[in-house]
Amino acid sequence: MTDTSPGWELYRSFLAVVREGSLSGGxxxxxxxxxxxxxxxxxxxxxxxxxxxxxxxxxxxxxELGLALVxxxxxxxxxxxxxxxxASGEAEEDRGTxxxxxxxxxxxxxxxxxxxxxxxxxxxxxxxxxxxxRTDDLIRRDADIAIRxxxxxxSSLVARKIGVVKLGFHGHRKLIEExxxxxxxxxxxxxxxxGFDREASIRRVRDLGVEVSRSMFSFRCDSDxxxxxxxxxxxxxxxxxxxxxxxxxxxxxxxxGKLNFDLDVWVVMHEDLKTSRRMRLMFDHLAEEMSLxxxxxxxxxxxxxxxx
Amino acid sequence: MTDTSPGWELYRSFLAVVREGSLSGGxxxxxxxxxxxxxxxxxxxxxxxxxxxxxxxxxxxxxELGLALVxxxxxxxxxxxxxxxxASGEAEEDRGTxxxxxxxxxxxxxxxxxxxxxxxxxxxxxxxxxxxxRTDDLIRRDADIAIRxxxxxxSSLVARKIGVVKLGFHGHRKLIEExxxxxxxxxxxxxxxxGFDREASIRRVRDLGVEVSRSMFSFRCDSDxxxxxxxxxxxxxxxxxxxxxxxxxxxxxxxxGKLNFDLDVWVVMHEDLKTSRRMRLMFDHLAEEMSLxxxxxxxxxxxxxxxx
DNA sequence: AATGGGGTATTCATATTCGAATATGAATTG
DNA sequence: CAATTCATATTCGAATATGAATACCCCATT
Numbered sequence: 148m149t150d151t152s153p154g155w156e157l158y159r160s161f162l163a164v165v166r167e168g169s170l171s172g173g174x175x176x177x178x179x180x181x182x183x184x185x186x187x188x189x190x191x192x193x194x195x196x197x198x199x200x201x202x203x204x205x206x207x208x209x210x211e212l213g214l215a216l217v218x219x220x221x222x223x224x225x226x227x228x229x230x231x232x233x234a235s236g237e238a239e240e241d242r243g244t245x246x247x248x249x250x251x252x253x254x255x256x257x258x259x260x261x262x263x264x265x266x267x268x269x270x271x272x273x274x275x276x277x278x279x280x281r282t283d284d285l286i287r288r289d290a291d292i293a294i295r296x297x298x299x300x301x302s303s304l305v306a307r308k309i310g311v312v313k314l315g316f317h318g319h320r321k322l323i324e325e326x327x328x329x330x331x332x333x334x335x336x337x338x339x340x341x342g343f344d345r346e347a348s349i350r351r352v353r354d355l356g357v358e359v360s361r362s363m364f365s366f367r368c369d370s371d372x373x374x375x376x377x378x379x380x381x382x383x384x385x386x387x388x389x390x391x392x393x394x395x396x397x398x399x400x401x402x403x404g405k406l407n408f409d410l411d412v413w414v415v416m417h418e419d420l421k422t423s424r425r426m427r428l429m430f431d432h433l434a435e436e437m438s439l440x441x442x443x444x445x446x447x448x449x450x451x452x453x454x455x
Numbered sequence: 456m457t458d459t460s461p462g463w464e465l466y467r468s469f470l471a472v473v474r475e476g477s478l479s480g481g482x483x484x485x486x487x488x489x490x491x492x493x494x495x496x497x498x499x500x501x502x503x504x505x506x507x508x509x510x511x512x513x514x515x516x517x518x519e520l521g522l523a524l525v526x527x528x529x530x531x532x533x534x535x536x537x538x539x540x541x542a543s544g545e546a547e548e549d550r551g552t553x554x555x556x557x558x559x560x561x562x563x564x565x566x567x568x569x570x571x572x573x574x575x576x577x578x579x580x581x582x583x584x585x586x587x588x589r590t591d592d593l594i595r596r597d598a599d600i601a602i603r604x605x606x607x608x609x610s611s612l613v614a615r616k617i618g619v620v621k622l623g624f625h626g627h628r629k630l631i632e633e634x635x636x637x638x639x640x641x642x643x644x645x646x647x648x649x650g651f652d653r654e655a656s657i658r659r660v661r662d663l664g665v666e667v668s669r670s671m672f673s674f675r676c677d678s679d680x681x682x683x684x685x686x687x688x689x690x691x692x693x694x695x696x697x698x699x700x701x702x703x704x705x706x707x708x709x710x711x712g713k714l715n716f717d718l719d720v721w722v723v724m725h726e727d728l729k730t731s732r733r734m735r736l737m738f739d740h741l742a743e744e745m746s747l748x749x750x751x752x753x754x755x756x757x758x759x760x761x762x763x
Numbered sequence: 764a765a766t767g768g769g770g771t772a773t774t775c776a777t778a779t780t781c782g783a784a785t786a787t788g789a790a791t792t793g
Numbered sequence: 794c795a796a797t798t799c800a801t802a803t804t805c806g807a808a809t810a811t812g813a814a815t816a817c818c819c820c821a822t823t
Contacts (some may be wrong), residue, residue, distance in 0.1 A: 152535075152539065153539075154461035154463075155462075155464050155466065155467050155535060156462055156463050156464050158463065158535065158538065159462075161691055166614070169769085169770065169771085169772080170771065170772095171769080171770065171771080172770095177550070179811080179812085180811070180812050180813080181770090181771080181772095181812095182771095182772080182773080182774095182811075182812070182813090183812075184809055184810085185771070185772075186746075186810075191521060191577065195539070195542040195543070196543070197542060198457045201772070202772095203770085203771090203819095204769080204770050204771065204818055204819050204820085205769070205770055205771095205819075205820080206770065207770095207771090212542065212544075215541055216538050216542055216737075217540055218729035218730045218735075219534045219535070219541060219730050220538060221533070221537070222531075222533075222534035222537075222727075223530075223531045223534040223535055225530075226527050226528070226530035226531040226534060226812075227460075227463060227466065227527070227531055229527045229530075230466065230524050231461070231503070231527060232519055232722035233523055233524055234503040234505060234520065234524055235503070235504075236667075245621050254752070257817095288596035288597075289596075289597075293615070336612075362764090407785090420527075421526035422526045422530050427523075427526075437500050454665035477798075477799085477800065477801085478800080478801065479800065479801080480800095487782085488781070488782050488783080489779080489782095489800090489801080490781075490782070490801095490802080490803080490804095491780075491781055491782070491800095491801075493801070494780080494781085510801070511789090511800085511801090512799095513789075513790075513799075513800060514799090514800065514801095515800095515801090683792090695822095
């Protein structure tokens with residue numbers, strides 16, 4: 148097995164020769180001499196075990212296989228240049244667009260202030276927000292960065308687990324003044340409640356380990372956002388994220404410790420995008436801010452438990 | 456200015472050190488010795504004019520800047536590996552998915568047999584076809600490869616001009632038996648004709664240099680496909696691609712040389728995708744097959760001109 | 764037909780890079 | 794607390810890659 152990986156220098160010479168069409172030409176642009184480049188090509192052909200050029204006077208013409216390798220070599224070259232740019236601190240584009248996808252609740256209730264803070268730090272980055280619960284947006288490239296509630300499976304994705312979002316029952320202060328507070332789970336059916344409509348949605352909740360049935364709810368809707376609005380309007384008791392509940396002083400947690408669930412939070416992006424500065428900036432920003440948000444929720448949930 | 460581009464070998468050592476966390480570790484995986492790797496790192500830091508690691512016993516920890524360079528080095532590594540795979544002919548994935556976008560006419564009437572032939576050659580490649588006339592699909596990554604009727608402007612795209620699609624007036628054989636053939640353009644209004652509905656569409660045709668007005672048409676619809684169906688059903692005379700007309704023996708060209716236009720055809724894809732084998736395969740296949748199709752149309756148009 | 768300018772291939776002295784050996788320092792372990 | 798282990802730094806002779814010079818080939822031009 149002579150199969151030792153060719154040195155990367157060889158690739159550089161290879162690319163130069165392809166671009167210039169001759170050993171001498173390649174040597175010129177690389178600032179080295181023609182014999183050296185010739186030897187590099189020899190070495191590369193030997194290492195790869197295949198001919199890359201048909202050598203003629205007047206220059207070297209790439210073989211078919213050689214041609215097929217060019218895009219890869221060019222990719223290396225691009226990456227090398229990008230690295231050098233990044234190293235010399237030449238403000239590598241914090242401009243451009245970043246496309247983010249998130250669920251309704253996150254996208255509408257949580258992200259806006261977070262994205263605003265990002266814009267203040269990096270005003271030239273345009274942000275696009277795609278509200279969607281589909282899980283394959285990233286693979287499809289419908290978005291660059293996703294905030295997800297499930298662990299991503301694709302291996303080409305870089306994912307950072309932020310923590311867990313705490314969810315629990317809440318009610319509007321006025322509602323409580325009016326009808327009181329349910330003391331136990333069994334009490335609940337006698338109070339107005341906000342929950343899901345379709346069986347599929349209800350089953351998702353049940354899978355989280357909470358016994359619920361459709362008839363328990365007197366306001367039924369599959370949109371989280373609409374449920375949250377009903378909650379804030381004092382229609383009835385319902386589930387919301389603790390961190391969100393705390394932002395609306397009129398919402399108070401109820402049944403703490405009896406009707407709670409957790410949702411994982413992940414920030415995910417394509418591996419390829421790591422080389423783009425604005426993508427990394429946004430990814431890090433989202434990860435950091437979502438961490439704060441998650442912690443906020445944990446504190447709120449703990450406080451609720453203590454307070455009761 | 457000592458700013459000479461660092462040799463690519465240095466990047467390789469850099470990446471190995473980052474990955475392994477130490478000079479010795481990096482040296483091990485590279486199959487060279489620790490002093491060498493150490494020298495490489497020194498050289499790289501000197502060339503970039505900045506520190507990349509904080510050196511300590513127990514290993515080298517990347518500095519913040521060093522960390523920022525890692526993704527680029529990894530991109531180089533990926534490309535190098537891909538190049539090597541491609542060189543050793545190791546069937547580099549002719550599997551996976553390719554997403555193509557094309558206009559209605561092309562996507563529905565032209566592509567299906569072309570894509571079928573591709574599937575016969577590369578059965579493991581799944582094909583997705585997006586019917587759309589939007590021109591920014593590729594930049595948005597809604598598709599990998601596009602077939603377009605306009606020259607693409609983005610520089611990050613690789614585009615191949617296939618040729619021109621010949622369009623001309625046609626009529627169904629039965630229709631002609633029934634009402635005869637218009638001999639001149641001026642005759643046309645006295646015959647049933649199929650054409651566009653909205654002013655915007657009509658203007659597009661007019662821009663191609665043909666004097667048309669909405670009132671000339673007795674079947675009006677903005678869908679090419681529907682127009683073509685009406686044509687085949689013998690509703691009236693109308694425009695279609697010569698190559699398509701020839702495929703339906705009942706369609707005969709009329710007014711040849713008097714009511715013709717050409718549409719450029721381009722096959723376009725993202726530059727990045729050149730390194731993916733299945734993408735290149737599909738791109739080449741589409742370019743080749745579309746060339747045949749275009750030529751078919753040219754022959755048909757010439758024949759029509761001669762025949763009359 | 765000669766000539767000059769493009770290219771490749773070859774040779775050999777030289778400059779560079781590399782590896783083996785070793786010194787050294789900081790943790791970890793018995 | 795000494796021994797061990799794992800790391801970096803240093804040195805120096807050997808291996809290797811490089812560059813300058815040169816031979817040579819082909820083609821276009823004069």
